[in-house]
Amino acid sequence: MRNTKPLTALFVMVVSCVLCVAQPRVLIVTAHPDDESGCAATVYKITHELGGTADLAVITNGEAGYKYSTLANSIYGTELTNEEVGRKELPHIRKKELMAGGSWIGITNYFFFDQLDTYYTLDADTVLSMVWDVAWVKERLSKIIRDGNYDFVFTMVPTEETHGHHKAAGIIALQTVQALANKNVPVPVVLGMAGGRIDSTKPYTQYRGVAVTARDENAPIFEVDLLxxxxxxxKLDYRIIVNWLIAEHKSQGTMQTYMNIGTKENFIFFAMNGRNRIREAQKLFQALSESTP
Ligand SMILES: [Zn+2]
Known part of the structure; x- marks a missing residue:
């Protein structure tokens, strides 16, 4: 009798591979409540159209956003734009707003890291060396990634012009995944949320001096078309989903003034993933381009 075991094993591999694309598991790693708006439609499509799951790890509670809370003062009945009041009240308000928005795009688990949101800066190095407890953040994130069996991590791209906290969140996510890979732990593919418009005259390459942040410049830019x-x-398109989410962030007054300009959610592929894994991202975004609500 023929030995059918190799065929059976092949069948299981094919089925599980199809499933891993059909039901992707994603962890989003951001700096502030509302940064997830940069992948809102993509996450909605993953959870609602592909049957996947998405969790969110957010490093700060966004209390430095008090300056933008003018319209929320009357909603919450307190003077959030007063720095002392805002820094005290916003952490719990912004967590609630984050989870209200996350409910529309299908986020399952929230991991709050409760690190300080000091002030706006372009400087990631000070944030990493003096403001956040980076060793603890990495240790906890590492455990979440090991336990979560994720296929993908979506995180912030540490471009020169972005907030230092965004840079730091992206660097931490990449270094944490790299450290797991170095221990031969199976790791997710890390993609960078690159916003709605990519400036082809100033393409992102890497954050200065941090090799793990390098983009694979031969990999395509992956995208979800909001239009x-x-x-x-x-008559409908995916900008509606993005608007549902940002509307929940009542304490942050400016997003509606610029978010609607974007027509895509772009993602870059980091070189640390290894070129052999580009295919996994291609399969995901191919499935997303074909799926509908
Ligand atoms: Zn932010």
Whole structure:
């Protein structure tokens, strides 16, 4: 009798590979409540159209956002724009707003790291060396990634012009995944949330001096088209989802003034993933381009 074991093993591999694309597991790693707006439609499509799951790890509670809370003063009945009041009240308010927004895009688990949101800066080095407890953040994030069996991590791209906290969150996520890979732990593919518009005249390469942040410049930019039409008379598109999410962030007054400009959610592929894993990202975004609500 023929030995069918190799065929059975092949069948299981094929089925599980199809499933891993069909039901992707994603961990989002950001700096502030509301940064997840940069992947809102993509995450919605993953959880609602592909049957996947998404969790969110957020490093600060965003209390430095008190300056933008003017419209929320009357909603919450307190003077959030007063720095002392805002820094005390915003951590719990912004957690609630984050989870309200996350409910529309299907986020399951929230991991709050409760690190200080000091002030706006472009400097990631000070944030990493003096403000956040980086060793503890990495240790906890490492455990979350090991336990979560994620296929992908979406994190912030440490571009020169972005907030130092965004840079630091991206660097921490990449270094944590790299450290696990170095121990031969199976790791997710890390993709960088690159916003709605990519400036082709100033393409991102890497954060100065930190090799793990390098983009694979031969990999494609992956994208979800927010303008893809669906529904009655093709009148609906994915900007609606993004607007649902940002509308929950009542204490942050400015997002609606610029978020609607974007027509895509772009993602870059980091070189540390290894070129052999580009295919996994291609399969995900191919599935996303074909799926509809
Ligand atoms: Zn932010």
């Amino acid at each position: 893809k039409k669906f529904g009655y008379n093709n």
